[in-house]
Amino acid sequence: MSTNGGILDRFGVEGYAAIVTGAGRGLGAGTAVALAQAGADVLISSRTEADLAKVAEQVRATGRRCVVVPADLSDLDAVAGLAxxxxxxxxxxxxxxxxxxxxxxxxxxxTNAAFLEESFSFNVTTAHVLTRAAVPLMLASPDLPGGPAQRSVVTISSMMGRTADRGFVAYGTAKAALAHWTRLAAQDLSPHIRVNGIYVGSIMTSALEFVAGDPAMMGQLEGxxxxxxxxxxxxxxxxxLYLSSRAGQYLTGKLLEIDGGIQQPTLDLGFPDVSA
Known part of the structure; x- marks a missing residue:
């Protein structure tokens, strides 16, 4: 695991151990499998055990270990226990x-106060609780045979955390807070642990199934x-993978915009004007 290898070697995470939350499907599932393909053992967690079992099968097919932890990740004790x-x-x-x-x-x-607070807790507090539990354990982890691993935290924010549209006051506020939490945590944890994030655009997961079945909406989104x-x-x-590996070893406190180049919302959900 020498840092003097070829450029592709920097993208390897051989021997790393990773946690991916919300890993039963979609972005979390894809991330868990990608980390395993690059050499990491992975703990995956989400609510539905059957979904996790399918992802674990893909992880183990790479030859890496996978630990499945079904949990309600709105339960902060359960989140902290993953570390x-x-x-x-x-x-x-x-x-x-x-x-x-x-x-x-x-x-x-x-959008009442309870809904706003639930959104903040599920998107931001979970990240803080897991990271806070993980940091001492990451710092105490032994070096790998070729040297220390790149110890890294990655947050998944959203383009709605940097743009504005109707109907997203709870979600967008929470994702904007998560993005800034990423910047602040990076300062607190430097130089030993890097903290970066991703502003995610429109990705074809189960959350967009309602769009996939509507040609007009799909055309609007793509257009x-x-x-x-x-x-x-x-x-x-x-x-x-880039942010977790040595390929991204000179980044911390940054958010990648992986969103197809969008600078404004792409889908009109038809929320009406506020009226008396």
Whole structure:
């Protein structure tokens, strides 16, 4: 694992141990498999055990180990416990991917305080709780045979955290907060642990199934995306691998915009004007 190898060697994470939350499907599943293909053992967690089992099969097919932890990740004790579980199983912890999150769009006047707080907790507090539990264990992890691993935290934000559209006051606020949490945590944890994130654009996961079945909506989304297509989970997984490996060793406190080049919202959900 010498840092003097070829450029492709820098993208390897051989022998690393990683946690990926929200890994039952979509971005989390794609990221877990990508990390395993690049050499990491992976702990995956989400609510649905059947989904995790399918992802674990793909991870193990690469020859890497996979630990499945079904959990309600709105339970902060369960989230924090993932860090120790990873060390118990793998003997180390190098990478944390804070992927769990999400909030349904909702009109402003229907977004009450509880909904806003739930969105913040699910998208931001979970990342903080897991990272806080993980940091001492990451710092205590032994060096790998070729030298220390790149200890790294990656957060999954959203383009709605840097743009504005109707219906996203809860989700967009939470994702903007997560992006700035990333910048602040990077300062606190430097130089030993790097913290970076990704502003995710429109990616074809189960969250966009309602769009895939509507040619008009799909056309609108693709037409407003400069690259003219919806992204794939592998597009995000490649970014996570870059940020987690030695390829990204000179980045911290940064957010990649993996979004097809969009600078404005791409889908009109039809929320009406506020009226008396």
């Amino acid at each position: 120790q579980r990873a060390v118990d199983e793998f003997g180390r912890l190098d990478t944390v991917v804070n992927n769990v999150g999400g909030t349904f769009p909702k009109e402003f006047l229907r 407003k995306t400069p690259l003219g297509r919806v992204g794939e989970p592998a597009d995000i997984a490649a970014g996570v």
